Amino acid sequence: MKSKVFLMLKKELREVFRDKKSLSMMLLTPFLIPFLIIGISLLFDSQVNSSLDDFNKMGFTYEFDFAEEDMAKYYNLDYKTGNEEEIKKLYDEKKIDLYIKKIDNTYEINYDENNEKSAQTVYLAEKFLESYKKYRQQKYLQEHNINSEEALEVINITYNTINKKEDNFYVNYTVGYAFLFVIMAITISATYPATDATAGEKERGTLETLLAFPIKSKDIILGKFLSVSTTSIITGLFGFLLSLVALFYSNKWFSIYEDLNILPSLPTILVTILIIVLYSFLISGLCVAIASKAKSFKEAQSALTPLTFICFFPGMISFMANIKTTNLIALIPFINHIQIFNDVNSGNINSLHILLMVASIIIFVSLVLAYIIREYKSEDILFRN
């Protein structure tokens, strides 16, 4: 029996490796992952670094003194001064994002809460006014012969980080998304060979030839399932390798990752490889099950398209919603692998959760395979057209 399964696997893999479409699905899809990782890093980096330059346009309804001029230069303000009417006009023309009105010793920041740019500029305006306030306080104390340092710093606040956080928001997002891209590449990669090996074989008329061989339908299905799994694993591992390369270079190129180690640790890499293998089996089983029920190649492709989204979204939601992994969640396919990846990536390795995930995926795949083997004997599946 084993040799027949191996023969089927060999036959299927030969077809996959000689078919340009299958090969491109298997090997080209992972090439998109580095671009997506670098794209996300670039987006985050530009958001962080552009904050000061993009949100610094403001107006003042009064003239600056020397100290204010120096501080405006220090904070790189792109400012205009003038009377209230002139400044308001500039604001209405959207040449400035907010303006500050001075009434005696009160400085009023006028901004639009519904406008993101205006709201962001408030942060810089506050910093500027706080610094000016401190300068005025120091000056006042000096004029009254009071030691300003003693008066202003009656107490000191210092920070000592006991357990330094290695990652940050951007690192979590980028690494999490890199993993989701790998999962998506596996899903996409599994659909074409699964369709080709089942509905495609039926459509090309080679299925009847195959059924005439002295081979059991169980061996046919196992051979097909293993070949789809093999291509998915190749895609997953290749995609993961390219992700690591992309993360390595992103770590070097982008300032948001400065002083941080964005690359996953060795345990994370090992668990990720395990997840890639398990997920490949899971998705391959489902794809073969769905595609084998289709009458034609086209019908199989239509049936498998929603699967790409169904597989991606539960994981994405669990990643975005920051759900805590419980024993129950570790048992739910399509969510457990994302949860366990996130846990391991955060340094929380829970062996029980990993075992539950492995067990649940093995049971799920076995059930799917048993279902396909039973269905593959059905003439309605094999001969309807």
Next chain:
Amino acid sequence: MIEVKKIKKEFEKSTKRRKKIKFYAVNDISIEATDGKIIGILGPNGAGKTTLLRIIAGIMEASSGKVLYDRKTFEEAELDIKKNIAYLSGNTKIYQSITPYELLDMCLRFYEFPKDKINSRILEISKLLEIDEFLYNRISKLSTGQMQRVNLARCMVHNPKYYILDEATSGLDIISSQIILDFIKEEKKKKKIILYSTHYMEEAENICDYVYLIDKGKIIMEGTPKEIKQKTKTTNLRDSFFKIIGGFNEK
């Protein structure tokens, strides 16, 4: 010996009003094929020939009845029986992305042919069917006739005892058809059993020892071509068939 005993195959079809009704594609058919005989299964398209031969080849299951190969059923020895069957039909296609050599190698391994004899067997069969010139070219690059010869090689490479050939010459040019017919005659000499279905009555008349005429899933007449012609008082099987159909309908 192949014995087909009271085979019935029920299918469902939809009516104009999408109501599902059951019908028999094969209805109570019994056939016997002994060693060294070519048995013709003749009938128009849709008569039930393909379904019957699929059941005999073990690709489909009958709703009722039995198929016995040397007194063994598929339930008793499916893989052993299939090892000795060669199934070729107009519907069976071969893998396009591999070479004839790879195809034959794969088939022999499926049929558990001795590994050390695989290469010599492939070379022997390729010479016999004149496919040795393109043995290492991709099948997708071959002409229809060449492809059909490869399909025939695929079918006989494991030296089977029983041949089930369903519309094997359908759509082929005269040379490719003749290669298949010559091959059938050669295999008959080796005491092989050949079940041969066709809707080309002249072809069947030339090669078949015994003929079953089938229409609407039922055997409407059986006998040697000579007997059938005598019974229907016609000079060829085509006329016999039309005469029987007419008579059958009048009944």
